[in-house]
Amino acid sequence: MNEIKTPPSGKAEPLQRLGEIGLSNFAPYLMNRIMGRYNADLRQEMTGLGLTTPKMRALAVLSVIDDLPISELAVYAVVEQSTLSRSLEQLASDGLVRRDPDPSDSRVTRIGITETGRAALDQLWPSMARIYAQMFKDIPDEERQAFVTTLQKMLKNIRKHDF
Amino acid sequence: MNEIKTPPSGKAEPLQRLGEIGLSNFAPYLMNRIMGRYNADLRQEMTGLGLTTPKMRALAVLSVIDDLPISELAVYAVVEQSTLSRSLEQLASDGLVRRDPDPSDSRVTRIGITETGRAALDQLWPSMARIYAQMFKDIPDEERQAFVTTLQKMLKNIRKHDF
């Protein structure tokens, strides 16, 4: 009772509606709810540090993969290119990132994180880790791992780029 | 190789940084990436129908749980209350929702979906279902079910309200 009905096989069925699935069985709904809270909670911590969600995301990505072209960073950071452009302007003027012209393609600007940028992120990290831990409270390691594995498959299924 | 290091046991460890975990092992990152795509893909379909993300979310929730106070709807729909207030204004004037005063508490306005609202959502639903199917392509039913179960636990862990 309460699981998603599986089509018997093959044949196209009259599309199951959201009301029949139920909000709490619809993965995208649950994910939006969870990430809504996660991002809102984090935003509170960021404002104290003068960061916004796009800025924080850019820094977070750069802390792992450095020296990215802006367009690639936009994909990784899940921020609109135009929004990111403006965020980077500020991050650069605050000395949290560096802008380097790409030597082989002069259209490209590569973004790198500075020591100051890393420090800013480090200040935020404990909050991120805390909210992360809260999310997975009482969820066994094995389940967590399986969950991440599924997420990786989903990203592969849905993403538009190869990264 | 490439899994999250588990603290040996007990003792507090020097916090593991994001770079060590890796973006593709960090669940919130993956979830933001996936939902970013999901929402962006959906937005495209919505604009054709004159809907925005907040409006669509309100309708989607109402299609499952009707006659909600605005403040509760805001939580379910993951939309800021002030934003929702304005979205509902438009939905109401377009005849997609109904606004009823709560009989027992005159501060409260209860929102209900109209037939027209349901019809609008029905028009969008095939796209939602298609993107949903794409997300879970080649992911076995059992895995999908386990994934949703974990999501439900996570929401319980992180949410601020009892619903």
Added chain:
DNA sequence: CAAAATAATATGCATTTGCAATTATAAATC
């Protein structure tokens, strides 16, 4: 190799957003 098509970034602008403050009502406290 000139012309056209594609790509990376920035920017103008209208719209949307989120925060704080406001208004109206209800509940709690003294």
Added chain:
DNA sequence: GATTTATAATTGCAAATGCATATTATTTTG
């Protein structure tokens, strides 16, 4: 039961967002 405190919803406003476009550089094509 009057006063304080809390809750629901709206609204003013500055800031952020997304789209379309502009600009510059590269690649492709004829």
